[in-house]
Amino acid sequence: MKCEYCDVLERNENIIYQDNDVVVAIKEYGLVEGQATIFPRKHLTILEMANDAILEKCSVIANKVGIAVFDSLGVQGTNLIINNGLGAGQKIPHFSLDLIPRQRDDNLPLFWQPQTSNDEEIGTTFSLLREELVSLQHLQEKNKDEEKSLTTAESKAKQHTEGKEDLDSKDNVDSKDNGKSNYMIKSLRRIP
Ligand SMILES: [Zn+2]
Numbered sequence: 001m002k003c004e005y006c007d008v009l010e011r012n013e014n015i016i017y018q019d020n021d022v023v024v025a026i027k028e029y030g031l032v033e034g035q036a037t038i039f040p041r042k043h044l045t046i047l048e049m050a051n052d053a054i055l056e057k058c059s060v061i062a063n064k065v066g067i068a069v070f071d072s073l074g075v076q077g078t079n080l081i082i083n084n085g086l087g088a089g090q091k092i093p094h095f096s097l098d099l100i101p102r103q104r105d106d107n108l109p110l111f112w113q114p115q116t117s118n119d120e121e122i123g124t125t126f127s128l129l130r131e132e133l134v135s136l137q138h139l140q141e142k143n144k145d146e147e148k149s150l151t152t153a154e155s156k157a158k159q160h161t162e163g164k165e166d167l168d169s170k171d172n173v174d175s176k177d178n179g180k181s182n183y184m185i186k187s188l189r190r191i192p
Contacts, residue, residue: 005039005094021054022061031100031108034073038062039096045191047084047095062097069101077102079110085190093192 008014008025017024020041027035038061040054050058066078079100083090102108117125 003043003094004092005037005096006043009041017061017065021057024061024065027098030098031110032102032106034069034075034101036065036069036099037096038065038099039094044095045093046090047082048190050095058097062099065099069099073101075101076104081110086192087190090192 005023005025009018009023014026014028015023016026016036018041022038023041024036024038027037038058040050040058042054044050044054047055062080066080069075069078079098079102081098081100082088082096083098084095100108100110102110
C-alpha cells in the first residue's frame with residue numbers, strides 16, 4: 001500500500017506549504033480543526049532516518065506554522081508531537097511532526113498522570129541512557145574525523161603515493177560502518 005503522506009504529496013491535497021525538502025498539510029482527520037502535519041518530502045520512515053539538515057528544517061518550518069496558527073486561528077498554545085516507531089503509535093511509515101492548536105479548556109486527551117520513579121530506577125535509567133548517548137556522540141565525532149581525514153588523505157593522495165593517512169582513514173571507515181549499521185539495524189525494529 002502506498003504511503004499516505006507520499007500520496008498526499010502526489011495528489012497535492014490540503015498542502016499549505018512545500019519546498020524542496022519539507023511539506024506541510026492540513027490534517028483531514030485530526031484531533032482538532034487546524035491540525036497540521038509537517039513531513040519531509042523524501043519518504044523517510046522514522047525519525048532516525050532523517051539527517052540533521054532535514055530535522056532542522058522540519059523544526060524551523062514547524063515553528064513558522066505554529067506562529068501562523070497563533071496569528072490566524074487565535075489559539076492559546078500548540079503541541080508538537082512526533083509518534084516515532086511502532087511502540088509510540090506511529091501509523092504511517094513516514095516520519096512527521098503534528099502541530100496541534102490548543103485552547104486552555106479544550107480538554108483534548110493530551111495529558112498524563114505523572115508516575116514517581118524510585119532512586120534505583122532513576123539511577124539505572126540514567127546510567128543506561130548516558131552510556132548509550134556517549135557512544136553515539138563518540139560515533140558522531142568519529143564520522144567527523146573520518147570526513148576530515150578522508151579529505152586530507154584525498155588531497156595528499158593527489159600529490160604523493162599511498163601513505164599512512166590512507167590506512168588510517170580506511171580504519172575509520174570500517175569502524176564507522178560497523179557502528180552505523182548496528183545502529184540502523186536497531187532502528188529497523190521500530191519501523192511501522
Ligand atoms: Zn511516504
